[in-house]
Amino acid sequence: MARPEPVPVPQDPSPETELKFILTAEALKALAAHPALRGPGQAERLRSVYFDTPDHLLRDRGLSLRVREMSKGFIQTVKRRAGAGRVDRDEWEVETAGPTPNAAELKRTPVAEALDGALERLKPLFATDVTRTTRYWTEADAVVEVSLDQGEIIAGEQSEPILELELELKQGEPESLFALAQDLARTAAAPLSYESKGDRGYRLAGHDGVAAQKAGQAGVRPGLAAAEAFRMVARNALSQTSANAEILVRRRNPEALHQLRVGLRRLRAAYSAFKPLLVGEEAERLKAETKWLASELNEARDLDVFLEQTFRPAERAEGEDATLQALGKWLTQAQGKAYERALAAVDSERFARLLLDTAAWIEVGSWSRDPATQGQREAPIEDFARPRLERRNRRLRKAGRDLRHLDAASRHELRIEAKKLRYAAEFFGEAYGERPAKRRRAFIGALKRFQDALGELNDIAVARRSTAALVRNSGARLAFAAGLLVGQRSRDEADLLHRAEACYAALRRTRPFWEPAAP
Structure with missing residues (x-):
């Protein structure tokens, strides 16, 4: 009898530090004159398909899995949010041969554990189709990738437009990332968003509906430095505030209004x-x-x-x-x-x-x-x-x-x-x-x-x-x-x-x- 293969230990994730803003057409027009968005940039069409089980088990475990088609091939990405409101997330990314998930590589990520090895349960759930225009902003030793995404999310017969600006720190300290973000905000105000394209897609697919976002666990553990504990608590409250504001703008929702106020109270309590x-x-x-x-x-x-x-x-x-x-x-x-x-x-x-x-x-x-x-x-x-x-x-x-x-x-x-x-x-x-x-x-x-x-x-x-x-x-x-x-x-x-x-x-x-x- 063949010996069972050991379950691989998930490979170390690559953290990403980013900020995202939801734009209007008017904000985009104003931002076009900013040095960080001037020039032609590098445009590429990105079509991503998100996979999950029919009962959305990955979503319930705080994970997302997508396979993205790019000009150079296919990229498989697993993301796990390290904590509500964080500007950095755990990410496992590998090249893959085609538009479906690579089971061998998934065994090196938390997806395998979440599904108890039953990777055959994964099915396509929704897709995003965007044109991403990328530029790089540099100052001193800092490099920030500035990406403008325009397109749509499609979940069955439902669709929703995408117009987002993402800033991702590639080199340097987070102070540089926020300095650029605040300079852009002086040109055109756009709300900071903690809702990923995956979050929006799941909402369109019916997982989250228009439910308000309640407070989550901050995840403070013994021995953590007090300063980092504050960051975890405050991020969590700010994320709750931002998410419910987005829901409230889309639809007049009494529970979202209530949870928005709870998020504000938790922030003040922090x-x-x-x-x-x-x-x-x-x-x-x-x-x-x-x-x-x-x-x-x-x-x-x-x-x-x-x-x-x-x-x-x-x-x-x-x-x-x-x-x-x-x-x-x-x-x-x-x-x-x-x-x-x-x-x-x-x-x-x-x-x-x-x-x-x-x-x-x-x-x-x-x-x-x-x-x-x-x-x-x-x-x-x-x-x-x-x-x-x-x-x-x-x-x-x-x-x-x-x-x-x-x-x-x-x-x-x-x-x-x-x-x-x-x-x-x-x-x-x-x-x-x-x-x-x-x-x-x-x-x-x-x-x-x-x-x-x-x-x-x-x-x-x-x-x-x-x-x-x-x-x-x-x-x-x-x-x-x-x-x-x-x-x-x-x-x-x-x-x-x-x-x-x-x-x-x-x-x-x-x-x-x-x-x-x-x-």
Whole structure:
């Protein structure tokens, strides 16, 4: 009997460091005059076919596989995103003989492990057909490949145009890459995108649909330097923000709006959790810009919540009530105007600058070179995080003692404290290894239940504010009807407060996961 062949160890990936921007025809016209895009360039047609199993197993494992036809032949590429929001990715690339995957080479990549060796399950899923015009920008010892892609993505009967600018660092330091990107942005604002052509193709193929992007694990591990842990956390939050903004521009999606706001809150929470490292005025400026964007989104989100949690249940219960129908029409119109404001913000030059400036600051900001904080930047993340988690936990426990006697504004502040501790626990949780994983899940779960209970109480307070706006901006009849709805919800307030107190008591009994294990 023949001995089974050993499973090959995946070859080392080649990292790529790149930035990508989604262009409009107007932005492309403006950029044509920039030195980095002047001149004829080298144009080549690239047709790529992406492969996966019928149930999209590679996608679920964070992998993509394509075979690209070029003038010189075929190139097979496997990519694995090393972490959400990263500007570098793991990549395995080899020449191959034809338009189908090379099984022997795939065994040297994570694809073989993901499919448990069953490479015959791979089928073509979608294709991209683009003309890529490539130029090279050089300054000092830096070389950046500047690629303009124009074409389309095709998935069955669905298609979508491609107009993208990619900057890939070929030589030199990342500072040069961001310097060029920011110079281009001064010529024509274009939003930074973390969505690859593969991401877009899978969406067209029906894998992701228009679902909002929720927060992913930052992947912080024990022993990681605090500075790199911050980068991982902040990239993750920025990627969530960018992805949901792209979804929102394509389609008015309440969940994308909500997750966009979550991404912004997580970004601000990262600034707060790592504050000792983040010296300089730029951190405060970028934090203020995230607050500006959140303020442009808040009204749309408040109306979404009011309609979903207060108005729709009453509408279903009351049926063809004329006053409710009139109120619903008014609310829908107000919601439309609020979404116009939100969309104008995420489709603005200001937001495009915010994304790029934040990405640059995360990767190469002055905070990462300040001699005064070098010791803290290099500290193991578990040592850096422990006193900060403990301080937030003590603050929350103290603030929650008089929960029953707090007014709505104070309960909202308490909810913010719970949210900050939860985000910090999620950021730092994996830094303490696998042994306290059960305690980590229990602690974060208890925090979430407490936060959710406070959130329901806050929704009632927001509904009251929405009713106050109705009084100012609509007739008395509609304002009275909205007031009745809020009054009906307010009857649940005592029960919700009791549940919040029970959740707080359970949280106090839950042992923090960052404490050393008992001997």
